[in-house]
Amino acid sequence: MPEFSDEAEVTRVAKRETRAELLARRRALTGETRAEAAGRVQAELVALVRRLRPRRVTAYVPVGSEPGGADLPRVLREALPADAELLLPVLRADLDLDWAAYTGPDGLVAAGRGIREPVGPRLGVTAVTGADLVVVPALAVDRHGRRLGRGGGSYDRALARVPVATLTVVPLHDGELVEALPVEPHDRPVRAVVTPADGMRTLDGGPGVAHGVAPHTSAGRTRGE
Template sequence: MWRELPQDKRAARALIRAGRRARPAQERSEDDAALAGHLRDLLGDRLPGLAATYSALPTEPPTRAMRTLLEQAGWRVMVPILLPDNDLGWEDGNAHDPSYVAEATLLIVPALAVDRRGMRLGQGGGSYDRSLHRRSPGSLALAVVYDDELADVVPSEPHDLAVDAVLTPRAGVRHLTE
């Protein structure tokens, strides 16, 4: 299941993006339900809090059912607002500045790939890297990818931070450590 990726970020991104474009659209609704089911299992008896999540782009693993699950379970859900400097503000009915992400106890973040250490390969703008740097100790950072986007090693830089776990439609949640 873990795969090799080029260690050049641009080449790795191009490879993953091509695979996502080739993915059959029919899988998306199945993946949406599967991801929400795995998230429900992960949350278990956890008391609801504030969750930072995102709205998936058409080629990304879907997030609609996860957001609905969180809201129905009593979680307050905030979504990112891309700011002119590529940082992320947050919206939960009210607009908040980038530091508001520190209030979240759960961060669901996009990725193109995630490796065994929890390093994630993003789109390249650094937006979510900044948010991960602002998160509070004890919060759970969960990256969402397709099952074939788990890598032995993703290219990373010293400023990159690892996520705690990865969520995929088939394998579910994997907690990661170095």
């Protein structure tokens, strides 16, 4: 057990150091760079939604330097079929994620740390299991689909409930798709990422391809932009 415990501590330290480096890099991005990245990420996700025509999507409200922009939920909802639904997370006291329907910018309230949450009825932690597309935040993802979050474990719990065949996508800034990340047993992989420069990319030939997502796409813009 001591060797295992030492190895686990090394991984936790590596995660903290990597997390701090990534957050510092995001804070250093200019407003112009963030806005341009948000527009491109949104265009990719909108094109994906229009191709898949999902009945239920889960996403979140990006805050600060997170890619996608604060209006990402509105943009996604407008791209969905009229009878589809977009769910956003509601952080519970135990750090698990409940879910509620997004009804528009006026239906969001501040929930601390810059986070905004929907005010509608809570649908329960299992609501994510019925999603056809799950948009997930992360600081980085490696080429095996392993993601590095902010350390609370909320999305690891949520992703553990998501069926294997469901398309899970992480919006990233350029340079945040990396070769490898430190990983712990509870970490849950994702299937695809979207970055401003390279568009949609599935990871290790995951189920995203079966959902009609090409391994490398650049929907909604030309490669030269």
